[in-house]
Amino acid sequence: MVGYMGSGKTTVGRIVANHLNVNFLDLDDYIEEGENMSIASIFETKGEIYFRKKEIEYLEKVFSIDDSFVLSLGGGTPCFGKNMELINEKTANSFYLNVGINELTDRLKKEKNHRPMISHLEDDKLTEFIGMHLFERSFFYNQAHHKIKSNNNTPTEIAEIIVNKLV
Numbered sequence: 001m002v003g004y005m006g007s008g009k010t011t012v013g014r015i016v017a018n019h020l021n022v023n024f025l026d027l028d029d030y031i032e033e034g035e036n037m038s039i040a041s042i043f044e045t046k047g048e049i050y051f052r053k054k055e056i057e058y059l060e061k062v063f064s065i066d067d068s069f070v071l072s073l074g075g076g077t078p079c080f081g082k083n084m085e086l087i088n089e090k091t092a093n094s095f096y097l098n099v100g101i102n103e104l105t106d107r108l109k110k111e112k113n114h115r116p117m118i119s120h121l122e123d124d125k126l127t128e129f130i131g132m133h134l135f136e137r138s139f140f141y142n143q144a145h146h147k148i149k150s151n152n153n154t155p156t157e158i159a160e161i162i163v164n165k166l167v
């Protein structure tokens with residue numbers, strides 16, 4: 001699962017894994033467990049560049065697991081180094097959860113705190129930031145094999161659309 005913060009990667013990925021009866025892995029959780037630190041503390045104490053290096057390292061590590069699983073990435077994962085190339089090489093089915101700026105703003109207003117890329121922003125600056133940031137990142141997200149419009153459906157409905165593309 002690929003897409004902007006708040007697009008539902010973690011929520012939808014978990015449901016898809018459940019439907020397919022395979023393990024679910026969230027790259028952020030995997031990093032937090034491996035580093036024994038929250039993503040927010042990694043950003044705060046070591047900075048974003050350190051996080052991005054770790055993110056590449058854990059992405060490579062996760063792809064060395066010899067098992068079937070659904071993987072939800074962080075919003076920035078596809079946008080650094082050669083990550084998107086690696087993602088598409090390692091899976092035949094990458095999904096971009098495509099959600100519009102206003103819906104993302106509504107969702108993220110409620111949960112800025114554990115997302116260090118936006119936690120410093122006032123609510124009234126959020127839409128503008130997301131608009132610019134999404135524009136920059138869309139180049140990478142759009143390289144996913146499947147693009148799923150995810151604005152007006154529940155996570156369960158989106159998971160069903162995804163499962164139907166896989167079976």
Ligand SMILES: Nc1ncnc2c1ncn2[C@@H]1O[C@H](COP(=O)(O)OP(=O)(O)O)[C@@H](O)[C@H]1O
Binds near residue numbers: 003004006011072107
């Ligand atoms: N399809 C959806 N409709 C409404 N809210 C959603 C949907 N998908 C996710 N959410 C909500 O949006 C927030 C962010 O979801 P999350 O799965 O953490 O996104 P991501 O992992 O892409 O950052 C959560 O509060 C989640 O419940």
Ligand SMILES: O=C(O)C1=C[C@@H](OP(=O)(O)O)[C@@H](O)[C@H](O)C1
Binds near residue numbers: 004009077114
């Ligand atoms: O977009 C980003 O740069 C980030 C997204 C986060 O994941 P979610 O997209 O699951 O919030 C997490 O990896 C980190 O806070 C950085």
Ligand SMILES: [Mg+2]
Binds near residue numbers: 073
């Ligand atoms: Mg997530």
